[in-house]
Amino acid sequence: GQNIDQPTEMTATEGAIVQINCTYQTSGFNGLFWYQQHAGEAPTFLSYNVLDGLEEKGRFSSFLSRSKGYSYLLLKELQMKDSASYLCASMDSNYQLIWGAGTKLIIKP
């Protein structure tokens, strides 16, 4: 079967760094997406990785290892507004997104 695993909840301190992990098992692979979703709002696109390695975009970076079926989202210089759920999704061989249940990130002052 197809499966995406990510932690249910994480807590971090304002100004610190946090890494949110995601492991995936899908039928085929056409890339890994990360989305941010604030409570009551639309999921918004953060990153897409299809090749191994680290992609940096400002305070946010995303890493992919295809051989390990593993990705992480790295958030630096955390701000209170980063409190949100972070959704990991793998695109399978049919180009459908298989979603994780999301990681709720709580930022404390």
Add this chain to the structure above:
Amino acid sequence: ETGVTQTPRHLVMGMTNKKSLKCEQHLGHNAMYWYKQSAKKPLELMFVYNFKEQTENNSVPSRFSPECPNSSHLFLHLHTLQPEDSALYLCASSQEEGQGGDTQYFGPGTRLTVL
């Protein structure tokens, strides 16, 4: 209006009611999607339309009926729903289904409560 919009934002309905959810995208995309989001569960894909043609029906009960009159508009018609159908219903659009890296853009969702 920009991006993907959804109306209504909140809906409370009885099990015998008939209602419709509306989604509109202003991004010039050709694919549109309906998802169900329940608390602490992964997004569940319900329906996909690509160039107005339905390409995916993910074993959704017939009490949910989609309609896509053109590439910019998507409806979800609801009738005789059950309390377990209460959830956030999200609409998304993308450039074209079936392409690697095709990014989906979401609307804010309709929070549905079935009494």
